[in-house]
Amino acid sequence: MTAIDLGLPEIGGLAGVPTTDARQTAKDFTSDQEVRWCPGCGDYAILAAVRSFLPELGLRRENIVFVSGIGCSSRFPYYMNTYGMHSIHGRAPSIATGLSVSRPDLSVWVVTGDGDALSIGGNHLVHALRRNVNLKILLFNNRIYGLTKGQYSPTSEVGKVTKSTPMGSLDHPFNPISLALGAEGTFVARALDSDRKQLTEVLRAAAEHRGTALVEIYQNCPIFNDGAFDVLKEAGERERRIIPLRHGEPIRFGADGEYGVVRDAATGVLQVRKVAEVGEDAVVVHDATLDDPSYAFALSRLGGQDLDHTVTGVFRSVSRPSYDDLARTQVDEAKAAKPADLGALLRGKDTWTVA
Amino acid sequence: MTADVGSSPTVSHGTPAPGRSAEVRKLDRVVIRFAGDSGDGMQLTGDRFTSEAAAFGNDLATLPNFPAEIRAPQGTLPGVSSFQLHFADYDILTPGDRPDVLVAMNPAALKANLGDLPPGGTLIVNTDEFTKRNLAKVGYDGDPLEDGSLEAYTVHRVAMATLTKGALEETGLTKKDAERAKNMFALGLLSWMYHRPTEGTERFLREKFAKKPDIAEANILAFRAGWNFGETTESFAVTYEVAPAALPTGTYRQITGNTALAYGIVAAGQLASLPVFLGSYPITPASDVLHELARHKNFGVTTFQAEDEIAGVGAALGASFGGALGVTTTSGPGLALKSETIGLAVMTELPLLVCDIQRGGPSTGLPTKTEQADLLQAMFGRNGEAPLPIIAPCSPADCFDAAVEAARIALTYRTPVLLLSDGYIANGSEPWLVPTVDELPPIEVGFATEPNAPDGSGEFWPYLRDPETLARPWAVPGTPGLEHRIGGLEKAEGKGNISYDPDNHDRMVRIRQAKVDGVAVPDVEVDDPTGDADLLVVGWGSTYGPIGAACRRVRRLGMTIAHAHLRHLNPLPGNLGDVLRRYRRVVVPEMNLGQLAMLLRARYLVDAISHTKVAGLPFKAEELQGVFTEIIKGVAA
Ligand code: SF4
Numbered sequence: 001m002t003a004i005d006l007g008l009p010e011i012g013g014l015a016g017v018p019t020t021d022a023r024q025t026a027k028d029f030t031s032d033q034e035v036r037w038c039p040g041c042g043d044y045a046i047l048a049a050v051r052s053f054l055p056e057l058g059l060r061r062e063n064i065v066f067v068s069g070i071g072c073s074s075r076f077p078y079y080m081n082t083y084g085m086h087s088i089h090g091r092a093p094s095i096a097t098g099l100s101v102s103r104p105d106l107s108v109w110v111v112t113g114d115g116d117a118l119s120i121g122g123n124h125l126v127h128a129l130r131r132n133v134n135l136k137i138l139l140f141n142n143r144i145y146g147l148t149k150g151q152y153s154p155t156s157e158v159g160k161v162t163k164s165t166p167m168g169s170l171d172h173p174f175n176p177i178s179l180a181l182g183a184e185g186t187f188v189a190r191a192l193d194s195d196r197k198q199l200t201e202v203l204r205a206a207a208e209h210r211g212t213a214l215v216e217i218y219q220n221c222p223i224f225n226d227g228a229f230d231v232l233k234e235a236g237e238r239e240r241r242i243i244p245l246r247h248g249e250p251i252r253f254g255a256d257g258e259y260g261v262v263r264d265a266a267t268g269v270l271q272v273r274k275v276a277e278v279g280e281d282a283v284v285v286h287d288a289t290l291d292d293p294s295y296a297f298a299l300s301r302l303g304g305q306d307l308d309h310t311v312t313g314v315f316r317s318v319s320r321p322s323y324d325d326l327a328r329t330q331v332d333e334a335k336a337a338k339p340a341d342l343g344a345l346l347r348g349k350d351t352w353t354v355a
Numbered sequence: 356m357t358a359d360v361g362s363s364p365t366v367s368h369g370t371p372a373p374g375r376s377a378e379v380r381k382l383d384r385v386v387i388r389f390a391g392d393s394g395d396g397m398q399l400t401g402d403r404f405t406s407e408a409a410a411f412g413n414d415l416a417t418l419p420n421f422p423a424e425i426r427a428p429q430g431t432l433p434g435v436s437s438f439q440l441h442f443a444d445y446d447i448l449t450p451g452d453r454p455d456v457l458v459a460m461n462p463a464a465l466k467a468n469l470g471d472l473p474p475g476g477t478l479i480v481n482t483d484e485f486t487k488r489n490l491a492k493v494g495y496d497g498d499p500l501e502d503g504s505l506e507a508y509t510v511h512r513v514a515m516a517t518l519t520k521g522a523l524e525e526t527g528l529t530k531k532d533a534e535r536a537k538n539m540f541a542l543g544l545l546s547w548m549y550h551r552p553t554e555g556t557e558r559f560l561r562e563k564f565a566k567k568p569d570i571a572e573a574n575i576l577a578f579r580a581g582w583n584f585g586e587t588t589e590s591f592a593v594t595y596e597v598a599p600a601a602l603p604t605g606t607y608r609q610i611t612g613n614t615a616l617a618y619g620i621v622a623a624g625q626l627a628s629l630p631v632f633l634g635s636y637p638i639t640p641a642s643d644v645l646h647e648l649a650r651h652k653n654f655g656v657t658t659f660q661a662e663d664e665i666a667g668v669g670a671a672l673g674a675s676f677g678g679a680l681g682v683t684t685t686s687g688p689g690l691a692l693k694s695e696t697i698g699l700a701v702m703t704e705l706p707l708l709v710c711d712i713q714r715g716g717p718s719t720g721l722p723t724k725t726e727q728a729d730l731l732q733a734m735f736g737r738n739g740e741a742p743l744p745i746i747a748p749c750s751p752a753d754c755f756d757a758a759v760e761a762a763r764i765a766l767t768y769r770t771p772v773l774l775l776s777d778g779y780i781a782n783g784s785e786p787w788l789v790p791t792v793d794e795l796p797p798i799e800v801g802f803a804t805e806p807n808a809p810d811g812s813g814e815f816w817p818y819l820r821d822p823e824t825l826a827r828p829w830a831v832p833g834t835p836g837l838e839h840r841i842g843g844l845e846k847a848e849g850k851g852n853i854s855y856d857p858d859n860h861d862r863m864v865r866i867r868q869a870k871v872d873g874v875a876v877p878d879v880e881v882d883d884p885t886g887d888a889d890l891l892v893v894g895w896g897s898t899y900g901p902i903g904a905a906c907r908r909v910r911r912l913g914m915t916i917a918h919a920h921l922r923h924l925n926p927l928p929g930n931l932g933d934v935l936r937r938y939r940r941v942v943v944p945e946m947n948l949g950q951l952a953m954l955l956r957a958r959y960l961v962d963a964i965s966h967t968k969v970a971g972l973p974f975k976a977e978e979l980q981g982v983f984t985e986i987i988k989g990v991a992a
Contacts, residue, residue: 018833033840033852033853061835061838062832062833062834062836062837063832063833065832067673068842070843077840077842078840078842080840081838082838083832083838083839083840084839084840084841084842085676085840085842086840086841086842086843086844087669087699088695088696088699088843091665091666093666094634094661094665094666094669094670094673095669095670095672095673095676096673097659097666097669097670097673098632098634098669098672098673098674098676098677099673099676099677100673101632101657101670101674102630102657102674102679103677103678103833105833106677106832106833123662123663123666124662124665124666127661127662127666327657327659328657330652331652331653331655331656334651334653335652335653335655337653338653339653340625340653340654340655342622342625342792343791345621345654346608346618346789346790346792347606347789348608348610350406350410350608350609351606351607351608351789352409352410352412352606353604353605353606354599354601354602354603354604355604
């Protein structure tokens, strides 16, 4: 088999999607459906952030589509006054792939959860990432099954006691960021439901990315897994644990920026160190555009399942042709090369005539 | 000889044709089977002979038989590949029950196929492969070519490999490469025996090996050597002519079911002026449809090889949501995986074409063999009440019409449609009267463009229905003012919002059923030439050929019999109940354990006899003839 260099120009994530000059507000993106998540659910904050961030893209509302799977988070499309499909458990990325490939004029968003994306739909997620379909995937991670009322999920910490695991869960959890980077996702980011500012920044960057953007959003489920991320929100703890990434800036954190991420010269492993001990020059300057995903992967390993450290922001944002652009280019080239002569196709090369 | 019509073939003895040394006999039909090791190129040989027969104007039908294993050891029984071809001077319906001529390239091919050759049949054997070792490999104690066990047949012993190598001596090819052309030697010999035109094959070989002209020349030399061998040696005293068939006038080509299906999908997109999106995952015997469609992107066809069966149908449904003709192709195991998404298509009422090229089941079953056992899966294989229209083509060429028809229903009624082909017609081929494109009726799609709320609110109600078809509007993303959300949860009638209301659910379940029940389906036609038959045979799908051929045989025996063949399995034709009641007995032959019979008995309270076979092979006309005559005698007694 031969590989063909498709040599596409770099384009923005929203190229081809019609825009509008009309002023839009969050209200324009609010459907008439009553929002039915439990009171205090982190999904509300994410919904609010998405509704109020979309107007700044200036897209025509009818050219935005939200596709979801099944789970609490997957109710999301009903609350958006755009086109939407609430599909089947785990399958949203595949449905969105067909939609995105056949419609370059749409901005397609996938809303999914830890069970939907990583358990039943794990296969579709990694293949969307590998193909780099032009989808924005928002993965609400609450580390629990909410809709089915409280079983452990593929991101639950080992030993999680739930209805289905009264003696504690046994399986090692996924780190969604590591997983996405392992699939060579071209845009991988993490944000917290409670940090509107960073969430909005990440969403904006995702929208502008051409290809699959995976955004993991830590989301609290007050009913079945309350406080799962509290340590990341408490003053004092927050500063010590959250490692925010900013492209081009040294990776420092702590109340006074006293910690930094450094690379071990011998092993290449990334580690957290006191800046005072290693010196400012030793602190790694974040580069999200590195082609080799192993750097971003190493960043994703800085935090464990106990959230001792949690890296947030854009881990990786690199340019690679998106599957849908490539697929459409092939169709366009075929059309240009050969007219669509149905009669000629049906007749083929070898015909005979009965008179 | 086993004739489609139950008669002996018309044979007229004659003198050698001018320029020919052998006597020429005229036949009305011949069945040839090429059999060899899977590395011997039997499929190509069969294909080429088929093209020659087609170009000559015969009617024909073919039956390839692939080994189940990807690469069985050379010279073993599991490695045998064969290709059967039936060609005639009249319209035939099947590839023939048994070969009249068997070409066996090695002992394994002889052993695996000899049982099908009737006494008196012609056997052409490549003697070079009949070594002690090869004979032992397939369990022959002695050499069947020497021990008299083939006395019942007319045996031609030809050292094909040696002769081919001899003919290619000058070419400078290695012995091994030269020997590979022996299938073309066999083709040349058979082409001589049956007076086939040769230009097509020579042209084909030049094109196929355009990048390797020395291989092309070697194959042509081998082909000519085979021809000349027949002409110059005395071992073949007779050659045969099968005159062109008197088929309806028009332009013909040869086509397999899978190619016809792919063309039907391309045509449907063109007729509906919609892009086609195929989401598919490789699976035998459906992959050829994916391969074929992948070559026709110039018709606005996108092919997506998904990560699994579920993603294949999911992407197709996503494309349908976006306004394309979404298609997925698969076989039984894949259909099982797609059920949930097909259910979503039922619920969201979006057009979707699902093609199941059935194979032997359950589970992985017999991937390369044919069966019709997915009918009930197609009918009922989803959770909840999830009805959808089902269409089954009856022959290779019919796959084209069936695909267009299935797409028309999907687009008109906004519903998933299941098309049930099978391995027999998918891989088999026959002449196809190529349709005139201008005469194919366009498919009207009509996307929604305006708000439709009956209350004048200016809202868009995605589940408001066309009173005629009960189809809901297809409003694709990008249409301003029609933003809406659909999904797998139950919908409120009209407005389409989520609804858990019990009465609404009851109503919606019944509406979805009524929509499918109301799909316009033509009455089933009954083939009952005398109009006074007692026995009606009801078939569906690929059994059309064998049933039709068996009915002809029964009639030749002076008995009457009627045949109704169902193309639409859901909904069933409106006149079917009356048709069934008109006959004293009804028999339903199927390559499953009686799935259509069960539906007919349940629906019409008809005491249908179910005749079944699940051997991975199509029915033989001969066996059905026996079944039918027994029943007729029983009714008369
Ligand atoms: S169960 Fe948890 S995740 Fe689901 S809506 Fe309620 S709070 Fe939110």
